[in-house]
Amino acid sequence: EPEVTQTPSHQVTQMGQEVILRCVPISNHLYFYWYRQILGQKVEFLVSFYNNEISEKSEIFDDQFSVERPDGSNFTLKIRSTKLEDSAMYFCASRGAQGRSQPQHFGDGTRLSIL
Amino acid sequence: AQTVTQSQPEMSVQEAETVTLSCTYDTSESDYYLFWYKQPPSRQMILVIRQEAYKQQNATENRFSVNFQKAAKSFSLKISDSQLGDAAMYFCATYTIYNQGGKLIFGQGTELSVKP
Numbered sequence: 182e183p184e185v186t187q188t189p190s191h192q193v194t195q196m197g198q199e200v201i202l203r204c205v206p207i208s209n210h211l212y213f214y215w216y217r218q219i220l221g222q223k224v225e226f227l228v229s230f231y232n233n234e235i236s237e238k239s240e241i242f243d244d245q246f247s248v249e250r251p252d253g254s255n256f257t258l259k260i261r262s263t264k265l266e267d268s269a270m271y272f273c274a275s276r277g278a279q280g281r282s283q284p285q286h287f288g289d290g291t292r293l294s295i296l
Numbered sequence: 297a298q299t300v301t302q303s304q305p306e307m308s309v310q311e312a313e314t315v316t317l318s319c320t321y322d323t324s325e326s327d328y329y330l331f332w333y334k335q336p337p338s339r340q341m342i343l344v345i346r347q348e349a350y351k352q353q354n355a356t357e358n359r360f361s362v363n364f365q366k367a368a369k370s371f372s373l374k375i376s377d378s379q380l381g382d383a384a385m386y387f388c389a390t391y392t393i394y395n396q397g398g399k400l401i402f403g404q405g406t407e408l409s410v411k412p
């Protein structure tokens with residue numbers, strides 16, 4: 182079964198550094214998402230992306246965050262200047278276009294640790 | 297704003313028994329979808345079951361079924377014949393369409409332990 186792939190599985194970065202989290206969505210999917218889960222808390226929506234532009238973003242997704250689909254397969258989340266509070270699990274998800282009830286399929290996540 | 301509430305932080309069930317996880321939600325949307333996701337210790341997010349709000353029939357998926365009460369805005373998950381591999385965090389989530397994308401709103405989760 183096709184799956185969403187995220188790399189790296191664990192990223193350790195110094196505070197203030199830029200970090201790029203990478204995702205390869207399922208190949209025929211058209212809707213892409215990033216979610217965040219701080220340890221012990223619920224999963225929170227960050228941003229949705231469709232047709233090469235952001236569809237919606239949450240309050241968490243401020244100017245330090247950006248997303249990009251640089252080619253036909255990758256979907257990236259960039260944090261420009263990381264803060265301690267950015268430490269979390271980041272999940273990428275994708276959804277097909279075959280009807281709105283299609284579920285979002287999640288990757289295994291990238292654990293981001295900011296030192 | 298949409299909210300999802302899971303009032304049971306932790307639940308426990310004996311292997312082979314049945315357990316029900318509760319979820320309530322609040323939305324002003326008329327068209328929405330409901331999901332249960334499972335998150336084992338590896339922290340993957342695995343889809344368990346989904347329900348379209350316009351459907352009256354409760355969804356079932358093997359040992360997993362839901363009790364969807366639209367008027368009460370309740371969406372509980374029943375796990376029958378519980379197995380050790382069912383031990384995980386379970387998240388209830390709603391989904392509506394905004395513009396082209398849509399987003400999932402998650403509850404706080406219920407940690408399910410299964411006793412042998």
